[in-house]
Amino acid sequence: QQQVKQSPQSLIVQKGGISIINCAYENTAFDYFPWYQQFPGKGPALLIAIRPDVSEKKEGRFTISFNKSAKQFSLHIMDSQPGDSATYFCAAYSGNTGKLIFGQGTTLQVKP
Amino acid sequence: EAQVTQNPRYLITVTGKKLTVTCSQNMNHEYMSWYRQDPGLGLRQIYYSMNVEVTDKGDVPEGYKVSRKEKRNFPLILESPSPNQTSLYFCASSVRWGNQPQHFGDGTRLSIL
Numbered sequence: 660q661q662q663v664k665q666s667p668q669s670l671i672v673q674k675g676g677i678s679i680i681n682c683a684y685e686n687t688a689f690d691y692f693p694w695y696q697q698f699p700g701k702g703p704a705l706l707i708a709i710r711p712d713v714s715e716k717k718e719g720r721f722t723i724s725f726n727k728s729a730k731q732f733s734l735h736i737m738d739s740q741p742g743d744s745a746t747y748f749c750a751a752y753s754g755n756t757g758k759l760i761f762g763q764g765t766t767l768q769v770k771p
Numbered sequence: 772e773a774q775v776t777q778n779p780r781y782l783i784t785v786t787g788k789k790l791t792v793t794c795s796q797n798m799n800h801e802y803m804s805w806y807r808q809d810p811g812l813g814l815r816q817i818y819y820s821m822n823v824e825v826t827d828k829g830d831v832p833e834g835y836k837v838s839r840k841e842k843r844n845f846p847l848i849l850e851s852p853s854p855n856q857t858s859l860y861f862c863a864s865s866v867r868w869g870n871q872p873q874h875f876g877d878g879t880r881l882s883i884l
Binding site for chain 1: 802821
């Protein structure tokens with residue numbers, strides 16, 4: 660079963676717009692929630708991450724919103740740029756098991 | 772430069788012909804892992820290693836083997852590859868088990884005919 664569900668599968672946004680990607684998880688044992696950015700031909704790279712005791716984290720144009728009670732978290736990309744075009748993965752990590760579970764991925768295209 | 776290096780980057784082979792994908796990291800990381808990436812499924816963990824001579828199964832270990840004889844190397848072995856193992860494979864490492872983030876290699880695309 661998919662422990663971390665990510666949507667949408669693909670997203671097209673105009674330059675300057677806001678990109679929003681959503682994830683939901685099932686296991687309350689997860690204690691770290693990273694987002695990875697992947698460009699074609701490259702491995703995933705950590706973009707931003709949050710722990711469940713925080714409701715929001717912002718780094719530049721990237722913001723994670725976290726809703727612990729709903730077991731949902733989302734990535735917001737403000738002022739989206741063509742260079743942001745990539746595949747984005749949410750993930751959930753359990754410090755107890757050492758396992759990192761990924762969402763299905765979202766392919767973002769930012770049109771100039 | 773800190774990096775995780777995988778070889779080969781691309782491989783086309785036939786069913787049943789044993790193959791090894793190498794992974795090497797130069798960051799003295801204790802924890803290493805292998806993932807496969809398939810469309811619509813994200814990345815799924817195959818095997819991981821918390822330190823030298825310590826390995827354990829991830830979520831999709833069937834058909835794969837690993838070894839960790841040295842800290843820097845963590846090869847992925849397909850003893851008898853089958854077409855359902857056609858995928859994009861990533862090796863990753865982190866300082867130690869329980870630490871994030873994981874640093875990923877650039878991937879190995881395997882095609883099993």
